[in-house]
Amino acid sequence: MKLNLYHNAIRDLVNLMISKGKTGQIVKHSIGADEINDPTLIAQRVYGNRYDYDVVIICAGTNAIWQPLPQTDIYLPTPTQLFALKKKYNIFTGGVYG
Numbered sequence: 001m002k003l004n005l006y007h008n009a010i011r012d013l014v015n016l017m018i019s020k021g022k023t024g025q026i027v028k029h030s031i032g033a034d035e036i037n038d039p040t041l042i043a044q045r046v047y048g049n050r051y052d053y054d055v056v057i058i059c060a061g062t063n064a065i066w067q068p069l070p071q072t073d074i075y076l077p078t079p080t081q082l083f084a085l086k087k088k089y090n091i092f093t094g095g096v097y098g
Contacts, residue, residue, distance in 0.1 A: 002090065002091070003089075003091070005089055006085060006091050007054065009089065010055055010059070010077060010085060011058055011059075013077055013085070014076065025078070026075045026076060026077060027075065027076040028073055028074075028075055029042060029045075029046055029073065029074055029076055031060065031071050031074060032071070033071065035069065036068050036071055037069075039053040039057050039060070039062075040053040040056075046076055046079075047079055047082065048079075055076060055077065055082060056076065059074045
């Protein structure tokens with residue numbers, strides 16, 4: 001249940017920033033050809049770990065890790081914003097908090 005709330009909060013944050021025209025306050029990432037089938041690679045490049053691949057999947061509009069990502073620009077929360085959401089929803093990732 002709390003994981004769903006966390007995922008919804010990620011989606012809401014990104015959608016709010018886009019709708020308010022504040023895309024400079026979130027991370028814009030262009031999905032490359034080497035990343036289409038590996039959301040963990042994007043998580044590594046943006047967040048420094050592969051555990052946050054669920055954030056990439058949500059922001060890319062796909063539903064599962066095996067679905068190819070669209071080769072387009074996506075917007076993601078900044079590492080600081082993501083840390084705050086993890087703290088709020090008490091999400092632990094890969095044995096490391098935040």
